[in-house]
Amino acid sequence: xxxxxxxxxxxxxxxxxxxxxxxxxxxxxxxxxxxxxxxxxxxxxxxxxxxxxxxxxxxxxxxxxxxxxxxxxxxxxxxxxxxxxxxxxxxxxxxxxxxxxxxxxxxxxxxxxxxxxxxxxxxxxxxxxxxxxxxxxxxxxxxxxxxxxxxxxxxxxxxxxxxxxxxxxxxxxxxxxxxxxxxxxxxxxxxxxxxxxxxxxxxxxxxxxxxxxxxxxxxxxxxxxxxxxxxxxxxxxxxxxxxxxxxxxxxxxxxxxxxxxxxxxxxxxxxxxxxxxxxxxxxxxxxxxxxxxxxxxxxxxx
Amino acid sequence: xxxxxxxxxxxxxxxxxxxxxxxxxxxxxxxxxxxxxxxxxxxxxxxxxxxxxxxxxxxxxxxxxxxxxxxxxxxxxxxxxxxxxxxxxxxxxxxxxxxxxxxxxxxxxxxxxxxxxxxxxxxxxxxxxxxxxxxxxxxxxxxxxxxxxxxxxxxxxxxxxxxxxxxxxxxxxxxxxxxxxxxxxxxxxxxxxxxxxxxxxxxxxxxxxxxxxxxxxxxxxxxxxxxxxxxxxxxxxxxxxxxxxxxxxxxxxxxxxxxxxxxxxxxxxxxxxxxxxxxxxxxxxxxxxxxxxxxxxxxxxx
Numbered sequence: 001x002x003x004x005x006x007x008x009x010x011x012x013x014x015x016x017x018x019x020x021x022x023x024x025x026x027x028x029x030x031x032x033x034x035x036x037x038x039x040x041x042x043x044x045x046x047x048x049x050x051x052x053x054x055x056x057x058x059x060x061x062x063x064x065x066x067x068x069x070x071x072x073x074x075x076x077x078x079x080x081x082x083x084x085x086x087x088x089x090x091x092x093x094x095x096x097x098x099x100x101x102x103x104x105x106x107x108x109x110x111x112x113x114x115x116x117x118x119x120x121x122x123x124x125x126x127x128x129x130x131x132x133x134x135x136x137x138x139x140x141x142x143x144x145x146x147x148x149x150x151x152x153x154x155x156x157x158x159x160x161x162x163x164x165x166x167x168x169x170x171x172x173x174x175x176x177x178x179x180x181x182x183x184x185x186x187x188x189x190x191x192x193x194x195x196x197x198x199x200x201x202x203x204x205x206x207x208x209x210x211x212x213x214x215x216x217x218x219x220x221x222x223x224x225x226x227x228x229x230x231x232x233x234x235x236x237x238x239x240x241x242x243x244x245x246x247x248x249x250x251x252x253x254x255x256x257x258x259x260x261x262x263x264x265x266x267x268x269x270x271x272x273x274x275x276x277x278x279x280x281x282x283x284x285x286x287x288x289x290x291x292x293x294x295x296x297x298x299x300x301x302x
Numbered sequence: 303x304x305x306x307x308x309x310x311x312x313x314x315x316x317x318x319x320x321x322x323x324x325x326x327x328x329x330x331x332x333x334x335x336x337x338x339x340x341x342x343x344x345x346x347x348x349x350x351x352x353x354x355x356x357x358x359x360x361x362x363x364x365x366x367x368x369x370x371x372x373x374x375x376x377x378x379x380x381x382x383x384x385x386x387x388x389x390x391x392x393x394x395x396x397x398x399x400x401x402x403x404x405x406x407x408x409x410x411x412x413x414x415x416x417x418x419x420x421x422x423x424x425x426x427x428x429x430x431x432x433x434x435x436x437x438x439x440x441x442x443x444x445x446x447x448x449x450x451x452x453x454x455x456x457x458x459x460x461x462x463x464x465x466x467x468x469x470x471x472x473x474x475x476x477x478x479x480x481x482x483x484x485x486x487x488x489x490x491x492x493x494x495x496x497x498x499x500x501x502x503x504x505x506x507x508x509x510x511x512x513x514x515x516x517x518x519x520x521x522x523x524x525x526x527x528x529x530x531x532x533x534x535x536x537x538x539x540x541x542x543x544x545x546x547x548x549x550x551x552x553x554x555x556x557x558x559x560x561x562x563x564x565x566x567x568x569x570x571x572x573x574x575x576x577x578x579x580x581x582x583x584x585x586x587x588x589x590x591x592x593x594x595x596x597x598x599x600x601x602x603x604x
Binding site: 209223224227257288295298299 | 560
């Protein structure tokens with residue numbers, strides 16, 4: 001089994017009430033692949049510019065991350081700048097410089113063509129679809145993330161890509177926008193008609209919810225006294241979720257539940273420090289320990 | 303064991319996207335006592351006016367609810383009118399006519415003085431304290447609800463009453479306002495210094511969270527495709543929570559967790575129909591079945 005991710009590799013400037021960093025490694029595919037690499041082998045597809053140094057790339061080294069698919073192009077790497085509000089529940093985007101990402105056309109190296117699991121991070125749905133067209137056999141699981149921008153501007157293309165998606169991983173406002181339904185159960189019904197068989201709703205400080213085969217499963221957010229930087233939490237969640245799933249023989253309800261927990265575990269680590277600082281230094285034992293903590297936070301007997 | 307509740311008994315006018323009722327029975331103590339009566343014997347303390355008929359009072363009949371403590375005064379019963387937004391996540395109060403409630407001085411009948419469990423619903427903290435002064439021995443569990451109005455206008459009196467409170471049952475915005483802390487764990491620490499040993503945070507569509515002895519426990523909200531009327535959900539939660547607790551020999555972590563689940567069960571039933579329409583017709587088997595459903599929604603094995 002191997003897990004392919006396509007998405008952004010970026011430099012971020014982030015300001016939160018706990019600090020400010022002018023330039024650090026970020027991007028959905030970066031958070032995803034680092035988080036997922038604790039569980040499985042990851043094939044990374046993305047694009048960076050000439051300002052992306054060997055030192056920057058070292059984040060992927062010594063992990064189970066294949067960077068053959070990380071294209072280098074003339075120009076600068078995607079840059080994003082954002083600032084979080086006092087309570088971290090709102091963020092303002094200060095800059096989005098696509099740079100080399102504007103011309104990104106994902107190309108899968110030969111070795112990636114048989115990836116069993118695919119995560120299409122939040123990029124243009126047409127590019128997401130182009131990845132699916134390249135693989136040589138139907139992957140076991142295709143999961144997709146998207147955002148308001150694509151829901152509004154490329155609804156047709158998004159609908160087309162969703163037809164080939166097994167699991168949609170989005171937040172609650174995106175769920176409501178995509179389905180045009182406020183009630184999340186009703187929203188899930190609409191979304192299942194579009195293609196996905198499972199819906200994973202990321203709800204920030206409220207945790208995450210899985211809707212699958214008329215069942216719902218809920219995981220709370222891990223309670224932290226201080227959240228340093230929420231950037232990348234959702235992508236780290238997706239990394240833990242898909243990373244775990246790629247190690248599971250079955251994609252049944254029990255496996256999806258565990259994947260939800262490991263997603264929440266990785267998301268909770270991501271926000272403990274700025275950028276990838278916490279995720280890059282995790283021990284396997286810390287991951288297991290936090291997963292057990294989630295168990296303690298939710299279990300009861302009647 | 304017996305459970306005493308003091309709070310409002312009222313008439314409500316409610317408008318939601320699913321309908322409009324000009325006058326129906328409501329009030330925190332009403333929702334609480336009906337919900338709790340499925341678990342234990344309830345001693346009700348409240349006040350109504352001359353417009354409160356025998357038919358209105360029939361809601362309490364045939365249940366384990368003692369209405370000796372329901373005072374009748376000259377004048378009209380407390381009246382509240384409110385309208386919910388399209389998504390039900392906001393409500394506008396259109397009228398609050400205190401009527402006889404303005405002169406309410408809770409008086410406990412002799413039979414109530416040894417109540418083992420007390421729920422002080424959201425009323426003036428001085429009145430809440432007066433109930434505690436009347437009981438003849440320290441109750442096993444005192445729980446309290448309050449709201450922004452009392453947090454802002456009678457902070458000193460509220461602090462005094464909180465000193466004698468074991469469990470605080472409030473929503474997340476009240477938690478933040480009372481503690482002056484956005485982070486709920488930090489907020490809980492502040493609140494524990496005020497007296498309560500456990501904090502139950504009601505989070506509406508996101509469920510509820512218990513903080514107790516450095517542990518957190520989370521219950522999601524029950525997923526409903528249609529919420530007809532959110533009025534009384536929090537009080538029904540409190541009724542299920544305290545009702546269950548009053549049947550439990552121990553007030554340990556396991557019992558508090560089950561109480562959280564039964565609270566969520568009763569809150570979820572409350573919103574299925576207008577006013578008390580769903581709560582008043584519940585079967586024991588429906589309660590157990592929904593509690594098992596909560597189990598299915600949250601359990602996983604690692």
